[in-house]
Amino acid sequence: MLTILALPDWVPYVVAVVVIVGIIFAITSWLDRRRTQALTAVSLEMGFLFVGKEWKDVQQPPQLQVALFNRGHSKRFRNIMTGSVAGLRTCLFDYMYTVGGGKSSRIYGQTVAAYCKNGLHLASFNLQPQGLMHKLWDAVVHKDIIFDSNPNFAQRYVLRSPETERTRTVFTPALLSFLESLNTQKKWQIEGMGDTLIIYRGGKKAKPAECKVFLEETSALAGQFFSLGNCK
Numbered sequence: 001m002l003t004i005l006a007l008p009d010w011v012p013y014v015v016a017v018v019v020i021v022g023i024i025f026a027i028t029s030w031l032d033r034r035r036t037q038a039l040t041a042v043s044l045e046m047g048f049l050f051v052g053k054e055w056k057d058v059q060q061p062p063q064l065q066v067a068l069f070n071r072g073h074s075k076r077f078r079n080i081m082t083g084s085v086a087g088l089r090t091c092l093f094d095y096m097y098t099v100g101g102g103k104s105s106r107i108y109g110q111t112v113a114a115y116c117k118n119g120l121h122l123a124s125f126n127l128q129p130q131g132l133m134h135k136l137w138d139a140v141v142h143k144d145i146i147f148d149s150n151p152n153f154a155q156r157y158v159l160r161s162p163e164t165e166r167t168r169t170v171f172t173p174a175l176l177s178f179l180e181s182l183n184t185q186k187k188w189q190i191e192g193m194g195d196t197l198i199i200y201r202g203g204k205k206a207k208p209a210e211c212k213v214f215l216e217e218t219s220a221l222a223g224q225f226f227s228l229g230n231c232k
Helices: 011-043 130-140 162-172 174-182 208-228
Strands: 049-052 072-086 088-099 108-115 122-129 159-162 188-194 196-201
Touching: 011 049, 088 208, 108 208, 122 162, 122 174, 122 208, 174 208, 188 208, 196 208
Parallel strands: none
Antiparallel strands: 049 072, 072 088, 088 108, 108 196, 122 159, 122 188, 188 196
8 A cells, every 4th residue: 555655844835935936036037138138229229239248358347346346245247238428438237236145135236337538547436325324324433525615515425435635636616516416316326436437326227218318317427527527
């Protein structure tokens, strides 16, 4: 007589979890493929070259030692597009990284625009919208760069750099006033180092249909930054 062994009570739960994870992975992969296909077409419309996941040898990648690329782990680039705007070597790409681990992990993804200008030697800096945690942190460590010419700037932004004095010279009163005039809802973050300026909205990916507008907005920001700032 054939004996049927009873399965432990936890087996159905494990199977259910595996199935759910598999479904989520399949949906995510399908959405990623659709995004890549759409961005490939958008890249051609903008006159850019769609590179994919690797920088390869098509063009030298922008300098990627700024704050954004030093956060978290499991870092990955996707949908890299390269071209030129107003004489600036330009790259658009999706960038993702993970913070934490296990159940408490969180993935951040954003569309990034990188603009490279020959002969530029920016100090490393990080500019982002002011928040409550930033205010509390600065109250303790006093690391934010403050400008007497534009006292309200510190109410809008956090500016930090390991090269404070070099960064101060870049942010002229005209550049500070321009940055103060930007739409607060956009929450632009700007980082620079060497010949590269990157612009993005933290945790925000541009939809394929929005990429042209994203390129127009970020290139306009870069143009103003280079023309109003003391960029050498």
